[in-house]
Amino acid sequence: MLELKNISFGVTEENKQIEILRGINLTIENKKFVVITGPNGGGKSTLARIIAGIEKPSGGQILFDGVDITEKNITERAKLGISFAFQQPVKFKGLEVFDLLKIAAGGKLKFNEACNYLSAVGLCARDYINREVNSSLSGGELKRIEIATILARKTKLSIFDEPEAGIDLWSFKHLIKIFEDMRQNISDSSIIIISHQERILSIADEIIVLADGQIKNHGDAKTILPQIVNSENVIKECGKIKE
Amino acid sequence: MFQLDEIQKRLIAEVAGLHKVPIGAYNFRANSQLAARQSTANIEITSKEDGTGIDIHIKPNTKNESVHIPVVLSASGLTETVYNDFFIGENCDVVIVAGCGIDNCGSANSEHDGVHRFFVGKNSKVKYVEKHYGSGTGTGKRILNPVTEVTLNENSFMEMEMVQIKGVDSTNRVTTANVDASAKLIVRERLMTHGDQKAFSTYKINLNGENSGADVVSRGVARDKSFQKLDLGISGNAACNGHTECDSIIMDEGKILAVPSLEANNVDAMLVHEAAIGKIAGEQIIKLMTLGLTEAEAEEQIINGFLK
Numbered sequence: 001m002l003e004l005k006n007i008s009f010g011v012t013e014e015n016k017q018i019e020i021l022r023g024i025n026l027t028i029e030n031k032k033f034v035v036i037t038g039p040n041g042g043g044k045s046t047l048a049r050i051i052a053g054i055e056k057p058s059g060g061q062i063l064f065d066g067v068d069i070t071e072k073n074i075t076e077r078a079k080l081g082i083s084f085a086f087q088q089p090v091k092f093k094g095l096e097v098f099d100l101l102k103i104a105a106g107g108k109l110k111f112n113e114a115c116n117y118l119s120a121v122g123l124c125a126r127d128y129i130n131r132e133v134n135s136s137l138s139g140g141e142l143k144r145i146e147i148a149t150i151l152a153r154k155t156k157l158s159i160f161d162e163p164e165a166g167i168d169l170w171s172f173k174h175l176i177k178i179f180e181d182m183r184q185n186i187s188d189s190s191i192i193i194i195s196h197q198e199r200i201l202s203i204a205d206e207i208i209v210l211a212d213g214q215i216k217n218h219g220d221a222k223t224i225l226p227q228i229v230n231s232e233n234v235i236k237e238c239g240k241i242k243e
Numbered sequence: 244m245f246q247l248d249e250i251q252k253r254l255i256a257e258v259a260g261l262h263k264v265p266i267g268a269y270n271f272r273a274n275s276q277l278a279a280r281q282s283t284a285n286i287e288i289t290s291k292e293d294g295t296g297i298d299i300h301i302k303p304n305t306k307n308e309s310v311h312i313p314v315v316l317s318a319s320g321l322t323e324t325v326y327n328d329f330f331i332g333e334n335c336d337v338v339i340v341a342g343c344g345i346d347n348c349g350s351a352n353s354e355h356d357g358v359h360r361f362f363v364g365k366n367s368k369v370k371y372v373e374k375h376y377g378s379g380t381g382t383g384k385r386i387l388n389p390v391t392e393v394t395l396n397e398n399s400f401m402e403m404e405m406v407q408i409k410g411v412d413s414t415n416r417v418t419t420a421n422v423d424a425s426a427k428l429i430v431r432e433r434l435m436t437h438g439d440q441k442a443f444s445t446y447k448i449n450l451n452g453e454n455s456g457a458d459v460v461s462r463g464v465a466r467d468k469s470f471q472k473l474d475l476g477i478s479g480n481a482a483c484n485g486h487t488e489c490d491s492i493i494m495d496e497g498k499i500l501a502v503p504s505l506e507a508n509n510v511d512a513m514l515v516h517e518a519a520i521g522k523i524a525g526e527q528i529i530k531l532m533t534l535g536l537t538e539a540e541a542e543e544q545i546i547n548g549f550l551k
Binding site: 096 | 524530531534536545547549550551
């Protein structure tokens with residue numbers, strides 16, 4: 001279980017203090033598949049990076065399974081069982097897909113296990129396992145490998161930052177399948193996905209709407225999804241689209 | 244393995260990947276003495292008459308054979324210059340593994356300067372692997388100054404893998420090549436320096452024949468207070484394709500000077516160079532930390548991958 005208590009985050013730009021997150025209170029229960037959505041610039045990615053320990057909050061407290069992890073660094077949180085899939089996967093010269101999967105699995109990984117993770121994300125293992133994780137791979141391929149590293153970690157909490165960003169329609173269909181499978185095999189873990197895609201929202205247990213650094217709505221997906229899909233709200237929020 | 248002691252065996256394993264006597268031709272040199280030699284029906288190794296090194300003659304049409312010529316120095320204070328000439332006939336396909344390991348536990352400098360000359364016959368294919376390695380706790384320096392001269396005849400191909408990862412205090416590598424028509428040279432160099440080490444690596448490649456080509460990629464990591472100078476030069480003297488790439492990571496107080504140079508002497512010469520120097524990208528470290536590695540472990544993985 002993940003608990004965020006009064007989390008805030010601000011940056012200073014040109015001598016102006018900008019509040020990205022303001023007093024976020026949030027609980028993610030185990031066995032839940034939660035989607036965070038909301039307009040661009042609303043603070044979603046920042047929130048995910050704060051949970052993973054990449055950014056330090058300017059205020060508030062984070063508890064993971066009852067343990068205060070606010071002061072813990074990225075490695076310590078990873079070891080406690082938090083995974084984070086980057087919106088833009090990082091490239092490495094020389095590191096191969098198998099190397100990355102081995103690191104993700106904690107050092108040891110059999111060839112056939114690595115193949116299973118790659119197959120799960122729709123990549124033919126034989127073609128990819130010895131490829132370097134560099135610019136020779138397409139955006140969609142990198143994204144799938146990123147997801148495979150999260151599968152290999154088998155952690156209690158997995159966070160995906162816009163997994164659909166930058167991938168083609170065909171890959172997207174497969175991506176939905178991956179998340180549906182994850183949803184089915186969730187066992188004792190929980191999954192947080194930042195997404196704008198209705199298909200991903202539709203398989204969620206809970207939806208959180210984050211805008212202007214605040215939680216505008218949080219609840220059962222069945223209740224919240226129709227409100228979002230009837231997107232008048234979105235148009236209103238934009239403000240620029242007026243008759 | 245012959246009369247080698249444990250240190251020498253370890254050095255041989257490091258530089259040539261050998262744990263037992265290899266199949267094929269070999270010449271092992273330990274502390275300036277011949278330790279073992281074997282010629283085969285197609286590959287003949289002989290000492291030079293003036294005693295300055297060896298000649299390796301590979302008969303035309305020799306395929307899928309290998310030559311190992313590792314050198315180890317385990318006594319402090321040895322200095323030697325050795326000339327090894329490889330005469331590779333036409334239509335061959337061979338692997339040559341060289342390499343030098345120095346273990347210096349004493350206070351005097353140990354130095355091995357190997358001069359390797361390759362004459363590669365028409366239509367032949369050569370893979371050359373050279374690893375340099377140093378160890379030992381003494382204050383004496385471990386010095387390696389390899390000189391490599393390559394002559395690639397028509398339609399021949401040579402791939403060179405040059406690796407110096409650890410323990411060599413000072414190195415000055417000079418590689419020159421003359422490439423004839425339709426011949427191609429590929430070089431993959433990996434250099435890591437640490438402590439106060441200094442490494443200079445100079446390439447002067449002449450693409451002389453029609454449709455000749457060269458692709459030289461040097462990856463380096465300079466840690467601590469070490470220094471590297473990479474001087475990658477290609478001259479295009481005919482219709483040819485040349486590419487050099489110098490890709491370096493600096494850490495701590497390391498310094499790297501990259502001096503790529505291209506010289507086009509023919510209007511159909513196509514020459515490209517790329518050079519990039521920088522520290523490890525922060526996001527790479529963060530990514531590996533999210534997979535559970537510490538910052539130091541992440542750096543190590545990134546460098547290992549980079550130099551693989």
